[in-house]
Amino acid sequence: MPRALWARGFSYLIPRFDPRPYARKPDRPRRPSGFITFCGTMRCTMTHLLAKFVVPAAALWLGIIPVPATSGPEGVWLTPPDRKGQTAHVDAKKCGVAYCGTIVTVFAPSGEPISAATIGQRVFWDMIGSSNVYEGRAFVPAHNRNYNARMRVNGNRMTVSGCLGLVCQSQIWLRVR
Numbered sequence: 001m002p003r004a005l006w007a008r009g010f011s012y013l014i015p016r017f018d019p020r021p022y023a024r025k026p027d028r029p030r031r032p033s034g035f036i037t038f039c040g041t042m043r044c045t046m047t048h049l050l051a052k053f054v055v056p057a058a059a060l061w062l063g064i065i066p067v068p069a070t071s072g073p074e075g076v077w078l079t080p081p082d083r084k085g086q087t088a089h090v091d092a093k094k095c096g097v098a099y100c101g102t103i104v105t106v107f108a109p110s111g112e113p114i115s116a117a118t119i120g121q122r123v124f125w126d127m128i129g130s131s132n133v134y135e136g137r138a139f140v141p142a143h144n145r146n147y148n149a150r151m152r153v154n155g156n157r158m159t160v161s162g163c164l165g166l167v168c169q170s171q172i173w174l175r176v177r
Contacts, residue, residue, distance in 0.1 A: 073099050073127065073134060073153050077173040082142055085109030086116070089176060090123055099127040099134060099151075103141075124149055124160070138162050 073092045081087050086108060092101040101124045106116040118141045127136035127149075138149035140162065147162035161170035 072132075073101075073151055073158060076104070076176040077101070077158060078176050079173055080171050081109065086114070088118070090173070092124075095125065097128065098125070098136060100125040101127075124151070127151055 074094065075092060077090045077092060079088045079090060086106055088103045088107065089105040090101045091104045092099055100122060103118050103121050103123055105113050106119055108114045121141060122139065123141070124138040125136060127134040129135055129151075132153040134151045134153075136149060137146055138160070139146050145164070147164055149160065149162040152159045152161075156175040158173045158175070159170055160173055161168060163169075
């Protein structure tokens with residue numbers, strides 16, 4: 001390689017940087033007055049993208065902007081369909097220092113409420129934990145057995161899992177209210 005090219009540091013390979021590539025030129029037609037892009041202007045520059053997306057995402061990741069804490073398992077939860085296609089609403093609330101949950105409504109596969117023997121049945125109890133993970137006992141009406149159980153709350157979703165020996169199963173419940 002000739003010494004002259006090496007001395008220039010290959011700057012001939014790097015395109016020139018234009019600090020205002022999207023500046024309005026007089027020959028460019030103006031967009032209609034109601035036209036808005038996600039930046040609110042005709043075009044987005046890197047500064048806009050940094051200010052609107054990258055900086056807030058980095059602040060959330062670093063913990064500078066507080067994220068609302070997820071509430072505990074209190075509320076009414078919709079269970080997934082069982083083998084018969086029936087779903088249920090489970091009311092979770094504080095029972096002393098722990099949480100417990102009771103079936104309050106059972107729904108047919110078509111969606112209408114039905115009467116069932118499991119209404120009023122306590123399906124989990126003694127659920128003690130911190131932040132969003134709770135452990136205790138659960139009753140599974142389909143098996144007619146009690147299991148050690150764990151609940152993991154993530155916003156309006158709760159993963160309920162239980163194990164008997166090495167066999168484990170889990171369900172995702174959705175918060176109704």
